[in-house]
Amino acid sequence: MGLLFPRLAFADDRRALQADDGALSYAELARAAGGHAARLAAMGIAPGARVAVWAQPSIRTFVATVGQLLGGYVTVPLNPKLGARELRHILDDAQPEAVFAADLDAVRARTPKAHLVTMEQASPPRREVDDDPALLLYTSGTTGAPKGAVIPARAVAANIDALAERWRWTDADTVVHALPIFHVHGLVLGALGSLRVGGALRAFGKFEPARIAAALQGEATVSFNVPTMIHRLLDAAEQDPEIARALAGPRLLISGSAGLPVREHRRMEALTGRGIHERYGLTETLINCAVPAYEPPRPGYVGPPLPGVELRLVDDERRPLASDDDATLGEIAVRGPSVFSGYLNRPEATAAVRDIEGWFYTGDLATRTPDGHLRIVGRRSVDLIKTGGYKVGAGEIEAVLLEHPQVREVAVVGVPDDDLGQRIVAFVVPRDPSTPPPAQALIDRVASELTPHKRPREVRMVDGLPRNAMGKVQKKKLI
DSSP: OOBSSHHHHTOOSSEEEEETTEEEEHHHHHHHHHHHHHHHHHTTOOTTOEEEEEOOSSHHHHHHHHHHHHTTOEEEEEOTTOOHHHHHHHHHHHOOSOEEESSTHHHHTTOTTEEEOOOOOOOOOOOBOOSSEEEEEEOOOTTSSOOEEEEEHHHHHHHHHHHHHHHTOOTTOEEEEOOOSSSIIIIIIIIIIHHHHTOEEEEOSSOOHHHHHHHHTTTOOEEEEOHHHHHHHHHHHHHOHHHHHHHTSSSEEEEOSSOOOHHHHHHHHHHHSOOOEEEEEETTTEEEEEOOTTSOOOTTOOOSBOTTOEEEEEOTTOOEEOOOSSOOOEEEEEESTTSOSEETTOHHHHHHHBOTTOOEEEEEEEEEOTTSOEEEEEEHHHHEEEETTEEEEHHHHHHHHTTSTTEEEEEEEEEEETTTEEEEEEEEEESSTTSOOOHHHHHHHHHHHSOGGGSOSEEEEOSOOOBOTTSOBOGGGTO
16 A cells, blocks of 8 residues: 555645645645654654644644654544543543644643644655554544544555545545544545545635535535535525535535435435435444445435445344345444454453454444445434334434425434333424424324334424534434
C-alpha cells in the first residue's frame, strides 16, 4: 500500500483543506503537520503514544491529526460536546499523553493536559501503511460506557482505497461536508480519505443548507451527509430553487451513518432529477458496503460489500444463512483488512463481537438480494422485535410509516407485553403537530403494506426523537 498519504510526501500548492477558519495547500499542510510531529518529539512523547485532539472543525485540528498520523502517534479524537462524565471516562480509559486543541480556552478548564496547536513548521515524516494503531475511536456508548476501538493504519488505507474504487474517487474530487470530525464519516472518509486520494476537502463547522448549497455550486464534486442533513437540504430546496439546482450539481451525493428513508430518495429525485448513494459501516469496521457510483442509486439499500470485505448473514447461533431472498433476516458479520484490532482495555468485549476466525458480529440486521445488495432493518438489540412468536425488524415498519405524508420522523420499538412478549409501538413526529395523522390510519397502513402481525399496537405522538451526536436515534430512551 506504500505511503499513508502519498501526496503529502510530494506536496504541491494545490488546495488540500479548507475550513471556516482558513485553508491550506498540500505543501502548507505538510509543513504544519511536520511541525506538530516535531513538537511532540520535543515534548518527549514517543511514537506509538496516544495523543488526543479536541475535534473542533478547525484547520489546526486537521494539522494536529495529520501530524500525529505521520509521526506514528495514535490519535484520540474527542467530541467537543462530551459531558463531564463522558470526557472523564475517555481520558481515564485512553490515558493520552496530551490533548491538543485549536482553541485552548475551550479546553483548558476541562483537562490539565491541554495544549494549543501552534502551527510550527518542519519537514513531515513519511508514514508507511502498517499494522500499528493510528486512531482510537470511541463508540457512541448506546450499550454502556463508550469503548475505544483501535484502528490500525492498514485499516484506514484499505478502506479508503476500496471506497475510491467503488466511488471512482480521485484526486480530481473536492469533498464537501459539515460532519463531526471525531468519528468515521467526517474524519476517516471526509478528511483522511480526501488526503489519501490526493483530492480536496471543504469542511464546514456548522450545517447550514445555504452554505452547503453554495459550496456545491463551486468546485465540489462529492458531498457526505447523514439523513438528517439530507432531510434539511430537501426542505430548504423546496423553498429555494437555487438550492435545488445546487443539489443537482455534484457527481455524487452520499448518505450514511443511518438508513435514509425511501421518501427522501423520492423527494431528491423529484426536486433535482438525481439520486443519493448510500453506504454502511461502523466504528469498528469502517465502511463495509456502498452502492457503486457507476450504478444508479438504490433506495433502501446500502450496496454490496466493498472490495476486500467478506460479509455474511448469520442466525441467532451465528450460523451462516445462505438466503438471498431479500426477506430472511440475519445479523451482519464482516471480515477483512478494515476490521479493528480490538477494544482498548476490553478483551472480553472484543471476544464477544469478534471470533477466532476474525469475523466481527455487527449486531445489525439485514436482508440480502440475489445480486448481493443489503437492506438494513435495524439493530438486533433494539430493532429485532419478538412479538407473538414472530421476529419483526423495526426498520421495515418505519419505512412504511415514513411514506405517510403527515409523518416527519418515526421510531418503532418493542415494549414488554404479557401476552405478545413484545408489543410494537411507533413513536411518531408529525409534520404539523396541530394536525397529526390518525393513529388508526397508520396502524392500518402497516397492516395493509406488510403482514398484519407487523402492525403497531400503539402509536404515540411526540415532539422529537432522542438522538446522539451523529444524529442516530437512541431508541433505548423511548422504551
